Amino acid sequence: MNHLQHNPETGMVLDPHSGLRFKVNPSGALIMKSWQARGDIQELLRELEEMCGMTHSEAERSYLTFTRQCRAAGLRPPAVPALGTPSGIRSDPRNSSAA
Numbered sequence: 001m002n003h004l005q006h007n008p009e010t011g012m013v014l015d016p017h018s019g020l021r022f023k024v025n026p027s028g029a030l031i032m033k034s035w036q037a038r039g040d041i042q043e044l045l046r047e048l049e050e051m052c053g054m055t056h057s058e059a060e061r062s063y064l065t066f067t068r069q070c071r072a073a074g075l076r077p078p079a080v081p082a083l084g085t086p087s088g089i090r091s092d093p094r095n096s097s098a099a
Helices: 026-036 041-052 056-072
Strands: 012-014 021-023
Touching: 026 041, 026 056, 041 056
Parallel strands: none
Antiparallel strands: 012 021
16 A cells, blocks of 8 residues: 555545556545554544544444445555454454455
């Protein structure tokens, strides 16, 4: 994911390896930035809550949905960690990928 080029003004993302172009919303941009920095998932969820006005459950759903969408588009985001929170969202083994 470090090879992706993101324009924060437009939300456009380019994968120079595949030529794939797509647009991300503010939460998707935060998630990609965290992946590229190899950030902590719990810190990312707090940022989503604060910066995007989400509840913790919404932040988890946003993270998991964005990850699935990236995989469906042919991108290889990091493996989804188990999110041990009261909402009960857990890692889906189908969402893991080999690096």
